[in-house]
Amino acid sequence: MEIAILLSVGISNGCLYGLVGLGLVLVYNAQGIPNFAHGELFMAGAFAAYTGNVLLGLPYGWSLLFAVVVAGAIGIIVELIAIRPISMHRSLGRASNQVAIVLATVGLMIVLKGLARIPWGDSVRNLPPAFMTETISIGGLYLSTQRLLIVAVTLVLVVAISLFFARTALGKTMRATSLNITGAKLIGINTGHVYSATWGLAAVCGGIAGMLAAPLIFVHPDMGTRMLLKGFAAACLGGFGSVSGVLVGGILMGIAEIFFGRYFATSMIDIFAPIIIIIVLLFRPQGLFGSRQALRV
Amino acid sequence: MKSLAKIVATSSTALLLSLFAAPVAVHAADPGVTDTSIKIGMIGSLTGPAAAWGWPTINGAKMVYDAVNAEGGINGRKIEVVVEDTQCQAPLALAAAKKLVHRDNVFMLHGGSCSGEMVPVRDQMIADKVPTMLLVATMDQLVTKKPNDYIFRAFLPGSYDGTVIADFLSTVPKVKKVVVVGHSDEHASARYGTLTEGLKKHGIEMAGLETIEVELTDATAQILKVKSLNPDAVVMVARPAPSAVFLKDAAKLGLNVPMVGATVVDLQDLINRAGGIEPLKNTYVVSVYKAPLSEPAMAPWVEMLGKYYPKDKVQASAFYGTSGALAVVEALKRAGKDLTREKFLKAMVDIKNLDGGPMACSLTYSAGDHDGCKTGAVWGVRDGKIAVFGDRWK
Numbered sequence: 001m002e003i004a005i006l007l008s009v010g011i012s013n014g015c016l017y018g019l020v021g022l023g024l025v026l027v028y029n030a031q032g033i034p035n036f037a038h039g040e041l042f043m044a045g046a047f048a049a050y051t052g053n054v055l056l057g058l059p060y061g062w063s064l065l066f067a068v069v070v071a072g073a074i075g076i077i078v079e080l081i082a083i084r085p086i087s088m089h090r091s092l093g094r095a096s097n098q099v100a101i102v103l104a105t106v107g108l109m110i111v112l113k114g115l116a117r118i119p120w121g122d123s124v125r126n127l128p129p130a131f132m133t134e135t136i137s138i139g140g141l142y143l144s145t146q147r148l149l150i151v152a153v154t155l156v157l158v159v160a161i162s163l164f165f166a167r168t169a170l171g172k173t174m175r176a177t178s179l180n181i182t183g184a185k186l187i188g189i190n191t192g193h194v195y196s197a198t199w200g201l202a203a204v205c206g207g208i209a210g211m212l213a214a215p216l217i218f219v220h221p222d223m224g225t226r227m228l229l230k231g232f233a234a235a236c237l238g239g240f241g242s243v244s245g246v247l248v249g250g251i252l253m254g255i256a257e258i259f260f261g262r263y264f265a266t267s268m269i270d271i272f273a274p275i276i277i278i279i280v281l282l283f284r285p286q287g288l289f290g291s292r293q294a295l296r297v
Numbered sequence: 298m299k300s301l302a303k304i305v306a307t308s309s310t311a312l313l314l315s316l317f318a319a320p321v322a323v324h325a326a327d328p329g330v331t332d333t334s335i336k337i338g339m340i341g342s343l344t345g346p347a348a349a350w351g352w353p354t355i356n357g358a359k360m361v362y363d364a365v366n367a368e369g370g371i372n373g374r375k376i377e378v379v380v381e382d383t384q385c386q387a388p389l390a391l392a393a394a395k396k397l398v399h400r401d402n403v404f405m406l407h408g409g410s411c412s413g414e415m416v417p418v419r420d421q422m423i424a425d426k427v428p429t430m431l432l433v434a435t436m437d438q439l440v441t442k443k444p445n446d447y448i449f450r451a452f453l454p455g456s457y458d459g460t461v462i463a464d465f466l467s468t469v470p471k472v473k474k475v476v477v478v479g480h481s482d483e484h485a486s487a488r489y490g491t492l493t494e495g496l497k498k499h500g501i502e503m504a505g506l507e508t509i510e511v512e513l514t515d516a517t518a519q520i521l522k523v524k525s526l527n528p529d530a531v532v533m534v535a536r537p538a539p540s541a542v543f544l545k546d547a548a549k550l551g552l553n554v555p556m557v558g559a560t561v562v563d564l565q566d567l568i569n570r571a572g573g574i575e576p577l578k579n580t581y582v583v584s585v586y587k588a589p590l591s592e593p594a595m596a597p598w599v600e601m602l603g604k605y606y607p608k609d610k611v612q613a614s615a616f617y618g619t620s621g622a623l624a625v626v627e628a629l630k631r632a633g634k635d636l637t638r639e640k641f642l643k644a645m646v647d648i649k650n651l652d653g654g655p656m657a658c659s660l661t662y663s664a665g666d667h668d669g670c671k672t673g674a675v676w677g678v679r680d681g682k683i684a685v686f687g688d689r690w691k
Contacts, residue, residue: 002521005517005521005550006517006518006521009515009517013514013515117348121348121349123349123610124537124538124570126569126570126572128572134549135549142549142550144549213514216514216515216542217513217514217515217538217542218538218541218542218570220538222512223512225512226512226514227514258515258517258518259518261518261519261522262517262518262521262522265508266507266508266509266518266519266522267481267508269510269518270510270512
């Protein structure tokens, strides 16, 4: 029974890590940079859901939609006003350009957190869970309905994003742009729009993760910091090139850290993510499901 | 020529007079004191991650000074407060304190939202011989290390939490074994020593110390580990958010033993965070206050906050700084019209059994003991609402 409890919590935690990691992977594949402000998009989604559900009194479903719209809009706005002007700067070389964008995301992390503090302060807020019944019993095993929702939404979202990239025109142009930006421009793809869409989609992933996690971890301006690290670890473990790989990486990490905490040392739970990042980068930098990229010269 | 001689003579006389007069003016009063005002410097984490301990606690002290000013001040002098931000960082706190002392020429310092930031400030204030009242910095050593004349506190020191919890647990029926769940930081470590000693003194076994981090999102691993140790009670030395996560998960996973929390958390706040009273029906928390904020005993302080800072939230941290301000005001009154730092310090150590205002303790100082507040009260949930237990289980 204890194993089943640990597995259920580990999987749901892992799904959250996977969702956050997914947003990181989308931006990384499009622009080749880690987005250090992604934790704040996670936070924005949680605050948007809190505003919709608690302050405006919207039902949970509508609050979810509200959070998706707000997070997506923030992602697009951030890309338009902070990232694109730097990426379009012709005086910088590509490498310097990427460094400048990474630094911009670090700045955005601080700015977004500071902006959240203006209306919300440092108080910790409660977002109620999606269902009135907080736990259900399956074969004597009590499962949190919020955690089941996290797993279900994550699986649906990962499948939807995979289909989006495989079947839709926008998804295909996003893939084309990430593979070869010069080629994409030559065949008439508006890469600016592609980047905006990528940032919007990544922010939606982060926002949904924030909203789903909020009833478990409370809503406050610093809530994204720790989750960013977990998302990075999930992306590293799964591989930055694979959508489903990130989810598997997140779930593996969620399960491993909770079992490690239970049977080895609870003090080690929080250092598990950085340890995974270091080990993966040392021994399999492409992650479990990524492939090494060959460069023809 | 005659007029030049007259000018030289007049100037010389004026210079001589000023040489004699100036020292009289300088020594008439210490820095920050005029005929109409006493300047007090306050520092705290107004911004940054620990901002929750900044303005609320500073305003809880300032409201006392505001009330004194509204009644005409102390010996004809109004209290003038200058506030600086520390962001809970030691270098910034030291810079802020130096600025207040050397540029703003404050009479004394009243501040410190975090213990760590006050370590260098403490040493600097001792070197500068500036009277200092700690705001909410709880680390014992800030007052007790290298006894001195200048550093005072009117708030329950961190280590006393451990003693209060151990004493309380010794009165709870059938408690022979406890597990401690807490952070690994300085704040929590300050409480573990006295807690361990207190439990040992009462013959209670400490079966384990499980770590939960400040940004805890799930406590399943910790709770299952605690359950495997089969304790009669659990002690929580954790901040509000992780404590609430732990309690919610404990209720879900059937960990139903009594839980006792340190002063780091407030019971009403925990109930709000946990989304209701159900997960906390067997939870007890050490409080620095004499009664819950909604009780009549706290009404004067709640009203005072509403009068001077109507936008401030009436919350657990709102009155943490109040008792320090009450002690400062009392000492300023006792120091008399010819106020000097020396007289103020003498008046501070003469304070005995001063009402701590919202605090559960009364304030008593002596030349060898500058920790004025040494008792807290344990609160718990009874019949669906918060009840004050004092120091014993009922």
